[in-house]
Amino acid sequence: xxxxxxxxxxxxxxxxxxxxxxxxxxxxxxxxxxxxxxxxxxxxxxxxxxxxxxxxxxxxxxxxxxxxxxxxxxxxxxxxxxxxxxxxxxxxxxxxxxxxxxxxxxxxxxxxxxxxxxxxxxxxxxxxxxxxxxxxxxxxxxxxxxxxxxxxxxxxxxxxxxxxxxxxxxxxxxxxxxxxxxxxxxxxxxxxxxxxxxxxxxxxxxxxxxxxxxxxxxxxxxxxxxxxxxxxxxxxxxxxxxxxxxxxxxxxxxxxxxxxxxxxxxxxxxxxxxxxxxxxxxxxxxxxxxxxxxxxxxxxxxxxxxxxxxxxxxxxxxxxxxxxxxxxxxxxxxxxxxxxxxxxxxxxxxxxxxxxxxxxxxxxxx
Numbered sequence: 243x244x245x246x247x248x249x250x251x252x253x254x255x256x257x258x259x260x261x262x263x264x265x266x267x268x269x270x271x272x273x274x275x276x277x278x279x280x281x282x283x284x285x286x287x288x289x290x291x292x293x294x295x296x297x298x299x300x301x302x303x304x305x306x307x308x309x310x311x312x313x314x315x316x317x318x319x320x321x322x323x324x325x326x327x328x329x330x331x332x333x334x335x336x337x338x339x340x341x342x343x344x345x346x347x348x349x350x351x352x353x354x355x356x357x358x359x360x361x362x363x364x365x366x367x368x369x370x371x372x373x374x375x376x377x378x379x380x381x382x383x384x385x386x387x388x389x390x391x392x393x394x395x396x397x398x399x400x401x402x403x404x405x406x407x408x409x410x411x412x413x414x415x416x417x418x419x420x421x422x423x424x425x426x427x428x429x430x431x432x433x434x435x436x437x438x439x440x441x442x443x444x445x446x447x448x449x450x451x452x453x454x455x456x457x458x459x460x461x462x463x464x465x466x467x468x469x470x471x472x473x474x475x476x477x478x479x480x481x482x483x484x485x486x487x488x489x490x491x492x493x494x495x496x497x498x499x500x501x502x503x504x505x506x507x508x509x510x511x512x513x514x515x516x517x518x519x520x521x522x523x524x525x526x527x528x529x530x531x532x533x534x535x536x537x538x539x540x541x542x543x544x545x546x547x548x549x550x551x552x553x554x555x556x557x558x559x560x561x562x563x564x565x566x567x568x569x570x571x572x573x574x575x576x577x578x579x580x581x582x583x584x585x586x587x588x589x590x591x592x593x594x595x596x597x598x599x600x601x602x603x604x605x606x607x608x
Contacts, residue, residue, distance in 0.1 A: 275325050275326065276325075278325075278326060279325045279326060282326065283310070283315055283318075284310055284311075284315045284350075285309070285310055285311055285315075286307045286308065286309055286310065286311075287307070287308050287310065287578075287579065288305060288306065288307060288308075288585075289305070289306045289307075289308050289363060289379065289381070289581070290303075290304065290305050290306070291303065291304040291305075291306070291381065294435065294436055294447065294559055294562055295381075295382070295557035295558075295559050295562060295563035295564065295565070296361070296381060296382070296383070296557050296558050296559060296563075297411075297413060297435070297436075297447065297558065297559045297562075298411040298413060298433070298449070298558070298559075299361070299383075299409055299410075299411045299558040299607075299608070300361070300381070300558075300581075300584075300607070301587060301589075301599070301602070302435070302590060303587055303588040303589055303590050303599070304584050304586075304587045304602065305584065305585055305586040305587065305588075306381075306581050306582075306583065306584055306585070306607070307581075307582055307583040307585055308363045308578065308579040308580065308581050308582065309579050309580045309581075309582045310352075310578070310579045311352060311353055311579075312352050312353045312354055312579060312580040312582070313349070313352040313353075313354065313355070313356060313577055313579060313580060314349045314350045314351050314352030315349070315350050315352075316347050316348070316349050316350075316375065316575070316578075317345070317347055317348045317349075317350070318345065318347070318375060319344055319345055319346075319347045319373055319374055319375040319376075320339050320340075320341055320343075320344060320345075320373045320375055320376055321343055321345060322339060322340040322341075322342060322343055323338055323339035323340070323376070324338040324339070327339075328376060328379070329372060329376055329378075339373070339376060341373050344373060347374070347375065347575050349574075349575070355387075356384055356387060356553055356574075356577060356580075357384070357387070358384060358385065358386065358387055358390075358401070358406070358407075359383060359384065359385075359407060359409075360383070360384045360580055361381065361382075361383050361384075361580065361581040361607050361608075362381070362382065362383070362384050362553070362555065362572075362577060362578075362579075362580060362581070363379055363380070363381045363578040363579050363580075363581055364379070364380055364381075364382075364553075364555070364572050364576045364577050364578055365377035365378070365379065365380075365576040365578060366378045366379070366380045366576075367522075367523065367569065367570070367571070367572055367573060367576055368569045370522075374575065374576060377576070379578060380555075381581060382555035382556055382557050382563070382565050382566075383409060383555065383556055383557070383558055384553050384554070384555055385399055385401070385406065385554050385555065385556045385566075386401055386499050386553065386554035387499065387551070387553055387554075388499055388500060388501035388502065388551035388552055388553065388574075389499065389501035389504065390402055390498075390499045390554070391403070391495075391496050391497065391498050391499070392494075392495050392496065392497050392499060392554050393494065393495035393496040393497070394491075394492060394493060394494040394495060394567075395472075395493060396469070396472065396492065396493065397414070397469055397492045397560065399556070400495075400496075409558040410608075411449065411558060412449065412558050412559075412560060413447045413448055413449050413558065413559045413560065413561070413562070414447070414448075414449075414450070414453075414467060414468070414469070414560055414561045415445060415446070415447055415467075415468040415561035415562065416445070416446055416447075416448060416453045416456075416465050416466060416467055416468060417440065417443055417444070417445050417464075417465070417466045417468055418443045418444045418445075418446060418456060418462055418464075418465055419442055419443040419462065419463040419464040419465075419466065420442075420443050420444070420461055420462050420463060421442070421461075421463075422461045424444060429444075429446070430591055432448075432452065432455075432456070433452075434446050434447070434448050434452070435447075435591065436559075436562060443463075445468070447559055447561065447562050450467075453465040453467070468561065469492045469561075470490035470491055470492040470493060471490075471493075472488075472492075472493040473488050473493070474488065474490055474493075475487065475488040475489060475490065476489065476490035476491065478568060479491060479494065479567055479568060480566070480567060480568055480569060480570045481514035481515055481517075481570070482514075483514050486511075486514070487514075491560070491561070491567050491568075494567055497515060497554075498515070499552055499553065499554050499571060500516065500519060500548040500551070500552040500571060501548060501551055501552075502548055502549060502550050502551050502574075503547065503548065504547070504548055505545050505546065505547040505548075506545065506546060506548075507544065507545050508536050508543055508544055508545055508546055509544075510534055513531065513534065513535075513536060515570075516546065517531050517536070518570055519548070519552065519570075519571060519573075520536065520538075520546055523550075523552075523571075523573040523575075523576075524548070524549050524550070525549070526538065528540065550573055550574045550575060551573075551574040552571035552572060552573055552574065553566075553571065553572045553574070553577070554566045554571060554572070555572055581607045582606065582607055583604065583605070583606055583607065584602050584603070584604070584605045584606075584607060585603065585604060586598075586603060587599040587602035587603065
């Protein structure tokens with residue numbers, strides 16, 4: 243038996259051609275894009291807070307890391323999209339994706355399930371002009387999980403009949419009655435950024451504690467809480483049937499949050515709660531509502547078994563938040579991740595020297 247330990251290379255073999263400068267840079271950029279896309283999809287993604295719906299827990303100008311590891315990353319529904327984009331190509335209104343191919347989404351195992359009081363990023367469910375995984379990202383606090391019964395009585399949330407834990411920095415709207423003109427500096431010094439001048443005073447978003455402090459000032463006649471009265475229906479509030487449900491943002495429910503595998507009776511009373519779930523989020527090909535009745539595959543359905551879990555989200559700035567009180571449930575397949583860390587924060591009202599909120603850097607989110 244002959245074994246070759248070494249063999250001389252042919253003398254006439256051409257040396258390996260060196261990559262050009264452009265090719266080396268192209269390969270490096272391609273690798274960086276692939277690596278960044280994988281990290282963004284499977285581990286952490288950076289987000290910013292654009293609106294005050296979570297103040298003062300989260301502030302406009304906060305930059306967050308959102309963990310995909312906690313609840314598990316989702317496989318893409320829309321695979322044909324420009325890497326590291328969401329809905330449009332950077333700095334343009336040009337769509338960054340094609341919905342020619344739509345795949346079924348699966349969620350990989352995560353560290354935990356969505357828990358009550360988690361601060362969650364999710365795709366905005368009612369937004370139908372984008373695929374589910376490319377709908378606008380919202381961030382709210384999860385108030386109720388699948389299987390819970392939620393109710394709001396006089397602004398207090400109740401879960402399964404018991405008072406829920408309130409966020410520590412919850413805010414409401416107040417009317418400050420005063421005959422004096424208050425400068426912007428007055429409000430900024432008191433960390434109040436949402437101010438509307440109104441007849442005889444100002445409408446502000448603030449905490450009950452700060453409202454009490456404001457009411458104690460000599461030139462503030464009153465700090466009146468602007469809350470909705472029980473029994474006064476708001477047509478903008480879910481399920482948008484004011485003639486049947488006299489619900490508003492401060493008095494709401496009770497409402498059962500759908501849980502996977504649970505069957506509910508479909509009646510004229512319950513159908514408004516679950517119509518959008520069944521016809522829009524459950525991926526039923528032949529589901530429709532006609533004359534106040536639900537039809538599946540052409541046959542009237544008097545009961546329905548849910549295919550996935552759902553959640554109820556609310557903003558900590560309770561009177562300045564577009565949330566589940568207005569559009570209903572968040573499906574499990576719309577959950578993006580858990581907000582875990584503020585890594586940077588900039589104050590839109592700050593000057594050159596105090597633009598960065600140093601006290602909020604690398605602060606965990608509660």
